[in-house]
Amino acid sequence: MRIRIATAKAATAAPLAAACVGLLLLTACSGPSSAHAPSPSAPAAPTGKNGDAPPEALAGRADTPRLPVPRGRGSRTADDFNGDGHRDLVIDDLVKAPEDSHGDDAGIGIVYGSAGRALEPGSRRLLSARTHAAKFGDTLPAAFDAQTACDLDADGFTDLIVATDPPYDGIGRPPVPLQVLFGSPGGLTGRAVTLRIPDTARYGNEWPDHPVCGDFDGDEHTDLVVTAGEGRISHLRGPFTRAGAPRGAESLPGGGPYLFAPVPKADTNGDGYDDLVHTAKPHAPGAAARGTLLLGTPNGPARPGGTYRFEAPPNGIPTAPVRGSGSAEPAETALLGYADFDGDRKPDTVVRTHRGEEADLIALYPATTPGRPGISFSTALFLR
Numbered sequence: 448m449r450i451r452i453a454t455a456k457a458a459t460a461a462p463l464a465a466a467c468v469g470l471l472l473l474t475a476c477s478g479p480s481s482a483h484a485p486s487p488s489a490p491a492a493p494t495g496k497n498g499d500a501p502p503e504a505l506a507g508r509a510d511t512p513r514l515p516v517p518r519g520r521g522s523r524t525a526d527d528f529n530g531d532g533h534r535d536l537v538i539d540d541l542v543k544a545p546e547d548s549h550g551d552d553a554g555i556g557i558v559y560g561s562a563g564r565a566l567e568p569g570s571r572r573l574l575s576a577r578t579h580a581a582k583f584g585d586t587l588p589a590a591f592d593a594q595t596a597c598d599l600d601a602d603g604f605t606d607l608i609v610a611t612d613p614p615y616d617g618i619g620r621p622p623v624p625l626q627v628l629f630g631s632p633g634g635l636t637g638r639a640v641t642l643r644i645p646d647t648a649r650y651g652n653e654w655p656d657h658p659v660c661g662d663f664d665g666d667e668h669t670d671l672v673v674t675a676g677e678g679r680i681s682h683l684r685g686p687f688t689r690a691g692a693p694r695g696a697e698s699l700p701g702g703g704p705y706l707f708a709p710v711p712k713a714d715t716n717g718d719g720y721d722d723l724v725h726t727a728k729p730h731a732p733g734a735a736a737r738g739t740l741l742l743g744t745p746n747g748p749a750r751p752g753g754t755y756r757f758e759a760p761p762n763g764i765p766t767a768p769v770r771g772s773g774s775a776e777p778a779e780t781a782l783l784g785y786a787d788f789d790g791d792r793k794p795d796t797v798v799r800t801h802r803g804e805e806a807d808l809i810a811l812y813p814a815t816t817p818g819r820p821g822i823s824f825s826t827a828l829f830l831r
Contacts, residue, residue: 510828510831511568511569511824511828512569513569513571513831514567514569514570515570516529516559516570516572516633516634517529517531517533517559517561517570518531518632518633519531519532519604519632520603520632521602521603521604521632522603523603524605525596525597525605525786526596526605526786527560527604527605527630528557528559528596528604528605528606528607528630528631528634528635529559529604529630529631529632529633529634530603530604530605530630530631530632531559531560533559533560533561533562533565533788533790534560534786534787534788535557535558535559535560535566535605535634536557536558536560536566536783536784536788536797536809537555537556537557537593537596537607537783538555538556538557538558538783538799538809538826539555539556539592539593540552540781540799540801540807540826541553541554541555541556541826541829541830542801542804542805542806542807542825542826542827542830543804543805544805544830545805551589552591553573553575553829553830554573554574554575554576554591554829555573555574555575555591555592555593555607555609556571556572556573556574556826556829557571557572557573557574557634557635558570558571558809559571559572559634560788562790564821564822565788565789565790565795565811565813565821565822566788566797566811566822568822568824568828571828571829572634572635572636573829574591574607574609574628574635575591576588576589576590576591576611579591579628579635579637579638579639580609580611580626580638580639581626581638581639581640581641583611583613583614583622583641584614586613586614588611588612588613588624589612590610590611590612591609591610591611592609592610592611593607593608593609594608594609594610594625594657594658595608595658595659595660595708596608596660597660597661597669597671598630598669599627599629599660599669599671599685599686599687600629600685600686600687600688600689601668601669601685601686602629602630604629604630604631604632605630606627606628606629606630607627607628607630607635608625608626608627608642608658608660608671609625609626609627609628609639610624610625610626610656611624611625611626612624619652620646620649620652621652621653621654622641623641623642623643623644623655624654624655624656625641625642625655625658625673626639626640626641626642626691627639627640627641627642627687627691629689640689640690640691641691642655642658642671642683642691643690643691643692643693644673644681644683644693644696645693645696647696647697647698648675648681648682648683648696648697648698649675649676649681649698650675650676650677650679650681650698651675651676651677651679652676653674653675653676654674655673655674655675655681656673656674657673657674657704657705657706657707658671658672658673658706659671659672659673659706659707659708659723660708661708661713661721661722661723661743661748662685662713662720662721662743663682663720663721663722663723663743663744663747663748664682664684664720664743664744664745664746664747665719665720665743665744665745666684668684668685668686668694669685669686670682670683670684670685670693670747671683671685671687671693672702672706672723672747672748673706674702674704674705674706675698675702678700678701678702678703678704679698679699679700679701679702680698680699680701680702680706680723680725680748681696681697681698681699682696682697682698682699682747682748683695683696684696684747697746697747699746699747699748699749700749701725701741701748701749701751702723702725702741702748703725703726703727703738703739704725704726704727705725705726705727705728705729705730706723706724706725707723707724707725707726707730707738707757708721708723708724709722709723709724709740709755710757710785711785711794714743715740715742715752715755716742716752718742718743720742720743720744720745720748721743721748722740722741722742722743722748722752723740723741723743723748724738724739724740724741724755724757725738725739725741726738726739730757731781731782732781732782732785733759733760733764733782733785734757734759735756735757735758735759736756736757737754737755737756737757738754738755738756738757739751739752739753739754739755740752740753740754740755760782760785760794760796762796762817764780764782764796764798765780765796765798765810765812765817765818765820766778766780766798766800767780767798767799767800767808767809767810767820767823768800768808768810769800769801769802769806769807769808776802776803777802778800778801778802779800779801779802780798780799780800781798781799782796782797782798783797783798783799783809784796784797785797787814788811789813789821791813791814791815793814793815794814795811795812795813795814796811796812796814796817797809797810797811797812798810798812799826806825807825807826807827808823808824808825809822809823809824809825809826810822810823811823
């Protein structure tokens with residue numbers, strides 16, 4: 448999912464600077480990861496001998512040795528940044544070290560997929576503004592938040608769209624806060640580039656926000672849609688260049704302030720064009736909600752499609768059995784992914800449960816055993 452994802456922090460950091468306080472995960476202003484309270488109907492925690500929960504499941508493995516990222520040749524698998532045919536996981540909220548509990552976010556964590564384990568926590572990479580963001584002039588952004596992922600340049604490697612916080616004095620049209628990290632045989636490496644949105648495709652003086660991927664014009668290339676001013680959207684046609692420029696772009700009417708992809712199928716009516724959902728307020732991934740559908744056409748997502756309903760996963764959202772580190776805060780759970788990670792063509796569930804900012808657990812629940820996580824680890828491994 449979109450990221451999301453799957454799905455997430457504010458869905459874009461730029462509106463934070465403009466007073467939209469509130470990502471993804473992978474989002475208080477919107478995006479792939481708004482946290483929500485554990486479901487009372489969540490499956491029971493896994494049990495070990497005599498009914499005791501396995502210690503590694505409770506604590507969250509944080510000592511997994513680092514392994515090389517497998518090198519791929521390109522694939523059509525969603526969220527496959529290294530092109531080896533296995534879905535990868537984006538984690539936009541990471542725990543902080545005790546000595547840095549009031550510091551900046553560590554960055555974005557990527558855990559790469561594996562043929563044997565669905566996800567291999569050892570094959571991981573930390574993305575941060577310092578190491579991966581493009582500069583605005585001489586200034587590196589402070590924010591670097593994952594938004595969505597898709598193959599924008601049609602090379603067989605999924606790319607990651609991130610939100611930043613470019614400097615802006617509040618006068619005139621703000622700069623584009625979105626950047627693209629391109630996938631490669633080695634995964635997400637190198638520096639991002641700023642997404643290029645032609646002035647003719649922008650509208651008003653609002654931040655471009657809430658990017659959604661899809662083939663909205665039916666030409667078999669991935670497009671990108673972002674918000675524009677006064678209920679309009681910017682439709683950016685793929686494929687994109689490695690400089691972040693779309694093949695073409697236009698401003699379209701009919702969008703709301705929050706944009707999402709329909710799930711689980713982007714083409715809701717099977718006509719060959721991916722569709723778009725807009726809402727008046729943020730939507731937490733995995734929660735039931737209503738939105739308004741815009742159907743894809745040769746001109747982009749421009750045809751009204753009526754009311755759209757987001758459905759919750761059929762088995763609910765399980766709560767990973769995380770154990771806190773002296774924190775009195777209640778555990779909170781966010782859905783990171785509801786998709787096929789192990790290759791059996793059935794959707795698995797990936798969640799992050801945290802208590803405070805120093806203890807968390809990522810757990811993947813296979814579709815075949817929805818009440819018992821097959822893989823669990825703490826994002827503390829990204830601090831090593």
